[in-house]
Each structure stands twice: as structure tokens, then as C-alpha cells.
Amino acid sequence: MGVLSSSVSITQYRVEGTIEDSFLETVADSLTNNAIREIDNEPEDKSVGWTGFESPFKPDFSGSSYIFGTHLIFSLRIDKKSIPSKIVTKHLNMAIAKRLEQSEREALHRNEKSEIKDEVIRRLYMRMPATPNMYDLIWNYEAKILWFLCNQKGANEELETLFSKTFKLSLIRMFPYTAAVLTGGLKDTQKDQLEKLSPTTFYRGQHA
Amino acid sequence: MLDVSVAYNRYKFLGHEFLTWLWYMIETDTQKLLDPKAELDDMFIGNRIVLENSSHNRDEMITIKGDGAGLEEGVIALQKGAKVTEINLVVKAGENEWRFNLKGESLNIGGLKSPETGRVESVEDVEGAVLEKIYLYEKAVDLTNYAYQQFIKSRVSPEWETSIVQNISKWIQQASKG
Numbered sequence: 001m002g003v004l005s006s007s008v009s010i011t012q013y014r015v016e017g018t019i020e021d022s023f024l025e026t027v028a029d030s031l032t033n034n035a036i037r038e039i040d041n042e043p044e045d046k047s048v049g050w051t052g053f054e055s056p057f058k059p060d061f062s063g064s065s066y067i068f069g070t071h072l073i074f075s076l077r078i079d080k081k082s083i084p085s086k087i088v089t090k091h092l093n094m095a096i097a098k099r100l101e102q103s104e105r106e107a108l109h110r111n112e113k114s115e116i117k118d119e120v121i122r123r124l125y126m127r128m129p130a131t132p133n134m135y136d137l138i139w140n141y142e143a144k145i146l147w148f149l150c151n152q153k154g155a156n157e158e159l160e161t162l163f164s165k166t167f168k169l170s171l172i173r174m175f176p177y178t179a180a181v182l183t184g185g186l187k188d189t190q191k192d193q194l195e196k197l198s199p200t201t202f203y204r205g206q207h208a
Numbered sequence: 209m210l211d212v213s214v215a216y217n218r219y220k221f222l223g224h225e226f227l228t229w230l231w232y233m234i235e236t237d238t239q240k241l242l243d244p245k246a247e248l249d250d251m252f253i254g255n256r257i258v259l260e261n262s263s264h265n266r267d268e269m270i271t272i273k274g275d276g277a278g279l280e281e282g283v284i285a286l287q288k289g290a291k292v293t294e295i296n297l298v299v300k301a302g303e304n305e306w307r308f309n310l311k312g313e314s315l316n317i318g319g320l321k322s323p324e325t326g327r328v329e330s331v332e333d334v335e336g337a338v339l340e341k342i343y344l345y346e347k348a349v350d351l352t353n354y355a356y357q358q359f360i361k362s363r364v365s366p367e368w369e370t371s372i373v374q375n376i377s378k379w380i381q382q383a384s385k386g
Contacts, residue, residue: 003341004328010317010349054334068338138342147345151316175314176226176356177219178212183353184360193364195210199221200368201263202228203287204377 003053003073003136003149011156012174013146014182015139019167023141027072027167028061034166035059036077040129043122047079047130048158050166056134072139076148076159079130083121091120135159146171216313223312224260226359227292230310231257231282232376233355235383243354246347247301254296254307257282261290269293283383299351306348315356320348 002008019026036049036059051059052066053075066074095116096108108116135150137159148159160171172178180186180194210218233241234252242248255275259282261268270285272278282292292312296319299306308320322344328337362372 003338004334006321008320008345010320010345012315012317012349012353068335068342071342073338138345147349151311151314151318172212173314175216175219176222176312177210177215179315179353179356180219180222180360183357185357186360186364190361190364194360197219197222197363200225200373201289202225202291202373202376203289203380204373205287205381 002134003138005149008149009151011148011151012179013148013171014174014178015141015144015146015169016172017167017169019169024064024067030166031061031066031074032059034162035061036079038130039079039081041126043125045081045125045130047077048162049077050162051075051077051134053134053136056132070140070142072141073136075134075136076155076162077132077134078155078158079132081125081128081130083124083128087124088117088121091124092117095120220313221291222360222363223315224291224293225363226315226356227295227310227312228286229359229362229372229376230295230355231292232379233358236375236379241351241355241358243350246350246354248299248347248351249302250300251351252298253279254298256294256296256309257292258294259285259290260293261285261288263289280384283380286380287384299348301347306344306351308348310352315352317348317352320345322348 031050034050036051037047039045039047049059050061051057051074052061053073054065056075056077059077061074066072096113099108099112099116100106133155135148135155137149138147140146146163148156150156150159156173160173163169163171172182174183177194181191186194230241231253238251241251255277256271256273257279258272259270261270268285268288268290270281270290272282282290294309294311296307296309304323306320306322309318310316311318322341325337325340325344326333328334362368
């Protein structure tokens with residue numbers, strides 16, 4: 001989902017840690033080093049990397065196009081290839097039949113079948129273009145706050161992994177417990193109280 | 209601080225209690241939910257509310273949706289021990305309106321529709337449009353965080369048991385009588 005879309009979803013994060021050296025320069029280098037890598041015509045089935053929110057198919061972090069005041073805006077791009085199982089079955093059967101004919105045997109060993117399957121899948125991945133998905137993020141680097149414009153579990157996990165690898169900074173997802181401890185404005189005694197909480201029964205009258 | 213993945217599941221109930229409390233506050237004391245600095249006028253429940261009842265070994269889910277839908281079924285569910293797990297909120301500031309879904313267990317904001325911004329017709333318009341969007345998203349995020357802060361401070365206070373829950377129970381009783 002994009003920053004300028006008519007409808008967005010937001011997962012809130014807090015950024016832990018600091019970048020000691022020249023911040024913007026380090027960020028630009030880190031983004032460039034971890035930019036999305038195209039996997040069309042390659043045997044890989046998945047690629048995860050950064051790209052520009054305005055030019056998702058041409059990552060370029062050389063200018064300041066992703067800097068908006070104290071906010072950085074760029075995108076996580078996840079490219080995936082997914083081959084329908086029936087296509088794998090068809091090509092695997094064809095490859096097995098060919099091997100049997102060439103070797104003049106009646107059956108193949110399990111290991112040999114497994115090797116053929118890996119090779120079939122590799123060849124299919126090379127022929128199949130990847131489907132790209134882009135998810136924008138807004139990073140307020142002064143406030144150490146990051147909004148990821150996506151609520152999908154898988155995409156959030158990819159973000160957390162890549163962000164940590166790229167910037168050597170941790171992302172802490174804000175959910176009821178972390179929001180209470182980190183941004184709830186609680187005193188230490190109240191945080192101790194929080195650890196002891198158990199669920200409340202709200203209705204204490206007669207049941208309908 | 210607890211391990212994050214352990215804490216997510218262990219304190220999921222806090223998110224559900226937050227949304228249940230939020231419904232009560234919207235019905236009884238909306239202004240307390242609005243940060244005076246945010247310059248927002250009003251907040252109300254939109255077109256969807258989801259409740260879940262996991263008490264007494266049952267796993268019941270009640271979804272009420274539709275513009276203008278009555279919440280009577282939701283009140284009955286509250287009486288049976290259900291809590292709110294998702295809620296659609298509408299927030300107003302003058303002519304401007306924000307609509308979004310809030311999920312209790314994650315505090316995730318979904319389907320956020322903020323007031324319309326100017327059209328982007330050239331590259332020069334992008335920066336202004338982006339900054340305007342950030343400002344508008346911030347309103348919904350800050351509102352959620354402010355309300356959650358109010359809740360969590362109440363939740364760890366002695367008043368939670370001695371008066372707040374009593375008042376919520378009375379509200380449920382009264383609401384069920386229409």
C-alpha cells in the first residue's frame with residue numbers, strides 16, 4: 001500500500017539504536033547495498049529488498065527523493081515466484097519419462113527422482129517472472145518512529161529482518177504490551193503492576 | 209521487558225479490554241478520549257464492530273456491520289462475557305473525517321481513510337502531498353496512542369477494580385435495557 005493511496009493500513013514500530021556516522025549518508029549507502037535484486041531469468045523463487053516509493057521498479061537512493069523533512073519514505077519490495085503444483089507435476093513426469101527412456105530402465109531411485117524434481121523446479125523458476133509487491137514505510141528518524149503501511153504478518157516479518165540487517169537497528173512492533181511499556185507513560189511501579197495483570201470480567205450483573 | 213513474542217500472546221487480552229473500554233468511553237465520555245492538542249471534535253463507532261467470547265470454553269465471534277447498524281447484539285454479547293476485538297472508528301474535526309479499523313490484539317490500524325488531499329499533477333506536487341498525508345495519518349495514530357495511554361493508566365490504577373469496571377458493568381446493564 002502506498003503513502004498516497006486513498007486507504008492505508010499502519011503497523012507502528014519504534015526504532016531502537018542509533019546510527020553513529022553521518023546519518024543520511026549511511027542510510028543511502030545501506031539502502032543501495034540492500035536494494036531489491038531482480039530475479040527474472042534467475043533460478044531463485046524470492047527476492048526481498050528496498051526500493052523507492054515513487055520508482056519501485058528502478059531503485060535509486062542517490063538523491064534526496066526519499067527524504068521529506070525529518071521523514072524517510074521508501075518501500076519494501078518482495079518479489080515471489082509461485083509455480084502451480086500441477087505444472088510441476090506435468091514437467092516432472094515428462095522429465096522422468098525422458099530419463100527412463102534414455103537410461104532404458106523401468107524405474108528410478110528415489111534420490112534420482114528428487115534430483116530431477118529440483119532441476120525441473122529450477123528450470124521453471126528461470127522461465128517464470130516474479131510477482132512484485134511493494135509496501136511503503138514512513139520513518140521519522142528524529143522521533144525514532146516507523147510506520148509500515150501494511151498489516152500482513154509475513155510482510156512485517158520480512159521488514160523486521162531486512163531493516164535489522166540493513167541498518168543494524170532493531171524494530172520493536174507496537175502492540176498492547178510494548179505500547180504500554182514503551183510509550184504508555186507508565187511509572188516503574190505501574191509497569192510492575194502491568195506484569196501482574198490478568199483478564200477482567202466487565203459485566204458483573206445478571207445475565208440476559 | 210518480557211520477550212516480545214511471549215508478551216504478544218500473553219497480553220492480547222489487554223487489547224480486547226482496551227477496545228471494550230473504548231466503546232464504553234465513546235458512549236459515556238468521548239471528550240476524555242480526545243487529546244485537546246489534537247483539535248479533534250468527535251469520535252464515534254463506525255460501521256463495524258467484532259466481539260469475541262472465549263469464556264466458559266466457548267469460542268464465539270459476533271460481527272456487527274453496516275452503516276447505522278444497531279449495537280444491541282453487541283451489548284448482549286458483552287453481558288455474556290464477550291470483549292471487543294476489532295472496531296471501526298470515525299473521527300471528526302470540522303468538515304474533515306477519518307475512518308479506520310482498530311484491531312485489539314495488535315493495535316494495528318487498517319483501512320484508514322483520511323480527509324482528501326490535493327491531487328498530485330506534477331512531480332513538484334509530490335512533496336506537499338506526502339507531507340500532508342503524513343500529517344493526516346498522524347492524527348489517527350496519535351488519537352489511537354492517546355486513547356491507549358488513557359486506558360493503560362486506568363488499567364493499572366486501583367480505580368480499575370473499585371470504580372471503572374463497576375461503571376462499565378452498569379453501562380452494559382443500562383444499554384441492554386435500551
